[in-house]
Amino acid sequence: MKRREFITLLGGAAAWPLVARAQQSMRRIGMLSSLATDDPQSQARNAALLRALQELGWIVGRDLRIDFRWGEGDADRTRRYAAELVALAPDVILAVGASTIKPLQQVTRVVPLVFLQVTDPVGAGLVASLMRAGGNITGFTNFEFATSGKWLELLKEISPRTSRAGVLRDIANPASTGQFAAMLAAARSLEVELRALDLHSAANIEEGVKAFAPSVNDGLIVLPGALPVVHRELIVKLASQYRLPSVYPFRSFVAGGGLISYGSVEIDQYVQAAGVHRSHPQG
Numbered sequence: 350m351k352r353r354e355f356i357t358l359l360g361g362a363a364a365w366p367l368v369a370r371a372q373q374s375m376r377r378i379g380m381l382s383s384l385a386t387d388d389p390q391s392q393a394r395n396a397a398l399l400r401a402l403q404e405l406g407w408i409v410g411r412d413l414r415i416d417f418r419w420g421e422g423d424a425d426r427t428r429r430y431a432a433e434l435v436a437l438a439p440d441v442i443l444a445v446g447a448s449t450i451k452p453l454q455q456v457t458r459v460v461p462l463v464f465l466q467v468t469d470p471v472g473a474g475l476v477a478s479l480m481r482a483g484g485n486i487t488g489f490t491n492f493e494f495a496t497s498g499k500w501l502e503l504l505k506e507i508s509p510r511t512s513r514a515g516v517l518r519d520i521a522n523p524a525s526t527g528q529f530a531a532m533l534a535a536a537r538s539l540e541v542e543l544r545a546l547d548l549h550s551a552a553n554i555e556e557g558v559k560a561f562a563p564s565v566n567d568g569l570i571v572l573p574g575a576l577p578v579v580h581r582e583l584i585v586k587l588a589s590q591y592r593l594p595s596v597y598p599f600r601s602f603v604a605g606g607g608l609i610s611y612g613s614v615e616i617d618q619y620v621q622a623a624g625v626h627r628s629h630p631q632g
Contacts, residue, residue: 376407378415379434379460381453383427383446383575386419390578390601390615394445397616401623420449422551422575424521428452435460443622444488448521448575450475457485464488465618468524468573475523489618492573492598496612497528498535500596503611504568505539508594511568513542515561515593517554517584519574520547528572541568548576554583562591569595571602573612581605 384391395417399409407413416437420427431452434442441461444450453462454475467490470476477483479490504511516532518525529545536543546557554576561567569588571577577584578599585607588595597603597610 375411376413377437377439378413379418379437379439379442380415381418381420381427381430381434381442381444381449383420383422383448383578385421385579386417388579390599391419394616394619398443398619398623401620405623407623420446420575422448422519422521422579424448428455432456446575446578447473447475447523447573448519450486451523454486459485462486462488463622465622466491466573466615468492468522469494469527472527473523489621491613491615491618492524492528494524494527494531497532497572500570500598500611501532501535501539501541501543503609504570504594504596505541507596507609508568510566511541511594512566513544513564514568514570515544515546515558516570516572517546517548517557517577518572519576520549521576522572522574525572525574532570548574551576551580551583554580555587558584558587558591558593562587562593567591567593569593571595571597573598581607 382391402413409415416434416439418430418434420430427449435457439460441463442453444453444462444464445466447467450464450467462485464470464486465488467475467488469492470490471478472494476486501514504514516529518529533543544561546561548554571584581602582605585602585605595608597607598612599615600610603610
């Protein structure tokens with residue numbers, strides 16, 4: 350089997366020609382996640398990826414080696430781990446979350462990058478187009494900017510009196526600006542005043558929600574990003590403490606006690622990312 354037959358991405362739509370190695374050599378995958386290693390959501394996603402790989406005939410320890418790195422919502426850690434993974438010369442790197450893409454692009458234009466859990470990669474400037482991503486990058490998107498308006502509509506449906514909404518956004522997520530702009534457009538017709546609550550670190554999550562919350566008829570919308578997901582338990586707790594009806598981007602927030610979420614099924618992207626060419630690894 351040639352190395353170019355190793356991984357085919359986007360449901361078999363794209364593959365990179367890679368330098369051939371000996372047939373018996375082990376393939377190497379790097380994985381850089383914006384979450385924490387002990388996060389239950391991380392473990393569930395990775396388990397789905399490993400099961401899908403196994404079903405396709407790829408066994409970790411026999412055919413594959415996977416090097417995991419966990420950014421935990423920390424920009425410096427993410428940059429350091431991006432450089433570490435590239436130095437290992439993997440066949441491909443899976444980049445989980447928008448905050449992991451730029452650090453990887455800054456250190457390699459050669460190693461194939463496959464992103465997961467990224468909002469509007471074109472609008473965020475990560476790829477040239479959905480049809481032709483360009484360069485060494487491709488992947489899966491989970492939200493369009495228009496989804497942001499849907500979150501605001503949901504908030505009004507579950508809490509019709511809401512006249513002001515705080516929008517928690519991770520500034521490390523390049524899509525957050527576009528998402529907020531789309532939400533502003535919807536807010537005018539829904540007669541809701543929006544206030545951006547920008548997250549620079551875990552420390553200012555509680556400060557931001559506390560400063561926003563005292564008014565009546567308030568609500569909360571949480572945008573996708575590493576910091577909100579890593580600290581989702583704190584955010585759900587604060588929403589409950591201040592009696593803020595809240596809309597979240599992922600089911601994991603609701604599983605932790607949050608009110609309602611709207612978005613794609615996260616696990617599906619990990620199963621799709623395991624997609625390989627029809628050739629068997631022993632062929």
